[in-house]
Amino acid sequence: MTDALYHELILDLNRHPLNKRELKDFDFRQREHNPLCGDAVEIFIKYSGNKITDISWQGEGCAISTASASMLTDYLKNKNKSEIKKINQSKVLDLLGLKEINPARLRCALLPLKCLCP
Amino acid sequence: MDKKKIIDGLSLTVKPGEIHAIMGPNGSGKSTLANAIFGHPKYTITKGKILADKKDITDKSPDKKAKAGLFLSMQNSPEINGVTVAHFLRVAVAAATGENKNPFAFHEELKAVMKRLSMDPSFAMRYLNTGFSGGEKKRAEILQLLLLKPTYAILDETDSGLDVDALKIVADGINAFHTDKTGLVLITHYNRLLQYVVPDFVHIMVKGKIVKSGGKELALEIERNGYSKY
Numbered sequence: 599m600t601d602a603l604y605h606e607l608i609l610d611l612n613r614h615p616l617n618k619r620e621l622k623d624f625d626f627r628q629r630e631h632n633p634l635c636g637d638a639v640e641i642f643i644k645y646s647g648n649k650i651t652d653i654s655w656q657g658e659g660c661a662i663s664t665a666s667a668s669m670l671t672d673y674l675k676n677k678n679k680s681e682i683k684k685i686n687q688s689k690v691l692d693l694l695g696l697k698e699i700n701p702a703r704l705r706c707a708l709l710p711l712k713c714l715c716p
Numbered sequence: 717m718d719k720k721k722i723i724d725g726l727s728l729t730v731k732p733g734e735i736h737a738i739m740g741p742n743g744s745g746k747s748t749l750a751n752a753i754f755g756h757p758k759y760t761i762t763k764g765k766i767l768a769d770k771k772d773i774t775d776k777s778p779d780k781k782a783k784a785g786l787f788l789s790m791q792n793s794p795e796i797n798g799v800t801v802a803h804f805l806r807v808a809v810a811a812a813t814g815e816n817k818n819p820f821a822f823h824e825e826l827k828a829v830m831k832r833l834s835m836d837p838s839f840a841m842r843y844l845n846t847g848f849s850g851g852e853k854k855r856a857e858i859l860q861l862l863l864l865k866p867t868y869a870i871l872d873e874t875d876s877g878l879d880v881d882a883l884k885i886v887a888d889g890i891n892a893f894h895t896d897k898t899g900l901v902l903i904t905h906y907n908r909l910l911q912y913v914v915p916d917f918v919h920i921m922v923k924g925k926i927v928k929s930g931g932k933e934l935a936l937e938i939e940r941n942g943y944s945k946y
Contacts, residue, residue: 603841608818669820
């Protein structure tokens with residue numbers, strides 16, 4: 599796949615984010631923000647035992663942080679709680695189809711992950 | 717403009733699970749039938765009805781017909797410059813299903829189907845049908861068929877202009893689409909495609925009418941004797 603396509607998919611997620619809603623009934627909630635650019639992301643998780651039965655996010659940010667929050671919540675939906683700990687920087691970039699990203703945008707991409715591992 | 721009656725007194729029922737082949741000489745109205753079903757502005761339906769799953773869709777717009785589960789692969793697919801294959805398919809599938817899928821997950825599916833059709837991944841980033849060879853256009857049609865997953869598909873000469881290998885790939889794609897829940901109409905001149913995608917019924921269309929219907933053996937008879945006796 600080419601870079602142009604990844605850009606298109608990221609922009610598409612920016613226009614149509616996934617799982618972007620507030621959970622009224624949640625077991626976990628964490629908000630993080632990036633003071634440099636003003637992006638803010640808040641993640642909600644509902645567990646049933648060790649299973650992530652629902653996960654969502656809310657916030658305002660750039661295309662990269664919006665796409666990252668969308669992909670991360672979509673990836674974790676219906677997975678075991680233990681999967682959260684396995685997510686690292688390279689997994690997030692992998693979900694976004696990015697091999698590298700400039701350091702300033704990396705903060706945007708990793709902001710949702712910061713909510714999960716504050 | 718001249719008004720000419722092209723199709724007259726034609727009735728055809730395609731049930732899920734069935735494959736129908738419509739054969740006929742040039743100018744017999746096969747493509748007109750396919751285009752008129754989908755509401756091509758060149759044609760007016762003066763009488764008769766188009767029903768999809770018992771619902772009357774005669775006067776519906778083409779997008780509504782697509783949402784009702786219909787699909788048409790046109791004989792000459794239009795070139796759409798500036799819209800990539802990947803973008804077109806993603807938006808079309810979202811519109812047809814009414815569901816906004818994870819675009820990355822969709823792309824994985826797209827890649828898998830393209831591989832099955834022996835298409836290079838870079839194909840996804842080319843503008844739809846623009847500068848495509850005849851074979852590439854037909855493959856792009858089958859790609860749409862496999863991703864849009866309609867209930868009823870009309871394929872108008874999807875076999876024309878294909879070499880033997882490409883024909884096999886296209887036939888394999890059509891067979892992958894066809895299940896006991898999908899109905900298929902193949903419009904073709906030749907028996908060639910029908911050797912790979914075996915029809916349950918073959919209809920001979922001449923001058924806007926179905927003049928004879930039979931099983932797959934009818935296609936063989938046409939290949940031997942031509943249409944002259946009809």
